[in-house]
Amino acid sequence: MVTKNFRDNFAKIAPYVSGEQPKMDGLIKLNSNENPYPPSPKVKKAAATIESAKLSLYPSSDAEELIDKLADYHGLKTENVFVGNGSDEVLGLAFRAFFNSELPIAYPDITYSFYPVWCEFFKIPFVTFALDDSFRINADDYIAPNGGVVITNPNAPTSIGERTDFIRKILDNNRDVVVIVDEAYVDFGGSSSIELIQEYDNLLVVHTFSKSRSLAGIRVGACFGNSELIAVMNTVKNSFNSYPVDTIAQKLAIASLDDESYFSDIVHEIITTRENTVKALEQLGFHTLESSTNFIFTTHESIHAKEIFVHLREDKILVRYFNKPRIGNYLRITIGTAAQMDALIESLERLI
């Protein structure tokens, strides 16, 4: 086909519509699953001592220091670790690296909304399987020929975490494809499958610095797997962008990993605030799914989620509402500080 117009060659991709990010003073932002606490003071200190002269040079393409640190942190070898420009880039590159079958890849119908987007971007066929009536993933759905499997665990926006045995069942029944387990929220009470990479050479576990480590602003994600999978990830990365994690981001991510006590303190604080919020919401007539994440997924016994969303927004409290089948009467609410959640409860008390 000879084109008649340069527009004929544009990518046939539907624009992805992300959640609103309005800017207003006094906004309580509980819509993006960001961490309400700043990163470790060690991160601030590292940022203050950046050597300007080093910025003229390209970052280390292999990100050795950060990869060494992550390997050490998780008790792995460096050959089991890969880092990228946020876990979104890591996942996108993993789709390109491992999902090249003619069979569709499989993932749940209600999960991270970017999976179909990457499938379109890389022209990967996919099929989705419905969560059950309790919004749980049915492992049996993934016992069938497919081109790969992606499981978010804990899942989003449901907040529900599955135990390692569940992941093991999916792995045992999918030895002929790569299984990606996206653990963006695992630090808030989930069960990590990271140790299973020693046992399953087809398992890739993806982590992010954007949630539990309060570093969404610097874009660092990582994945862990058998050295063979990591080698393919490196080949694919080096075929797209050799230096995706910049010099400063690498330095600040290392500083974060160097402060385990701060990390566990804020994670613990968020879990405590979450449990208190769930109890307070229960007294107001909310039913909340059991969360292993830094957000909750909740529905009210009589007032529609959309109405609650609009009311909260008027009170400058932003939560996430999905106008979609099955979850249209639920709200996804990020766990903020105790004070922010008190403001949320007070606003809801005025409505209910």
Place this chain on the structure above:
Amino acid sequence: MVTKNFRDNFAKIAPYVSGEQPKMDGLIKLNSNENPYPPSPKVKKAAATIESAKLSLYPSSDAEELIDKLADYHGLKTENVFVGNGSDEVLGLAFRAFFNSELPIAYPDITYSFYPVWCEFFKIPFVTFALDDSFRINADDYIAPNGGVVITNPNAPTSIGERTDFIRKILDNNRDVVVIVDEAYVDFGGSSSIELIQEYDNLLVVHTFSKSRSLAGIRVGACFGNSELIAVMNTVKNSFNSYPVDTIAQKLAIASLDDESYFSDIVHEIITTRENTVKALEQLGFHTLESSTNFIFTTHESIHAKEIFVHLREDKILVRYFNKPRIGNYLRITIGTAAQMDALIESLERLI
């Protein structure tokens, strides 16, 4: 095809082998076209005042402040500007955005080595046209049906810049496809085609902060084009990674654009050092192509480039040698500080 082994689904991509980046004390690094000067003192100041609390939040997906600044700097509208994680990401996304024809895209045989890599990554057919005997691009080669055109101007590794009329000729003969002009080195004496975007709605001009702005370490690239092209770039970006340019990188890039006098000083210094280096090399029997970049491409009248490369490396001076047809007797030498280039000349005097 049902796969029998998860390895069957791995991406069929040959690993890209980048130039060596050895670590040794006292190395004079003239092999990566990095800037020998640090970024503006304003960048250092901006880095020292990063608000740690802001790092918990995702960066602006639209990178408004940086895009506003770039639009203002170049006298464009914000709808004409796009930014990404280095110009490599910008170029990679542009290939995905605009090169979807069944006809091959066209570019020179000797040019930026990443173009065939992105073609493989995104499965884009391509054809290359040989540079002429003076290593110049022949515009007539690009007057034929194709799926798009990519021209690096000034070209690398040849260092030769073409005037705007040359780009105009390619544009006039390729109105039915997108033409990408990669201007990574334009600030060192090239002719920018950025003003032509008002006239040609199929022109995308790509810039980087890694060369003239001494910011290779923070990964910021940009492109400029008709609002329609930029909208497609945004759709494609949002289908891969919503927040590729982190909060700190955006801030430091803006600080760099705020210091025009420092920028023009170091660019002028590099051009002066380049001209002095070319003269000194000429006296030693080198023939150097006319450079509009921060590097030179040079060959010696009697000693083979490989031998010179090895000799310089023994003196801890690293330059780039390409073991490839036609350019195998040339060296690509980045322009460093005057002192670094003096050390280069002294080392060569010992050899010759």
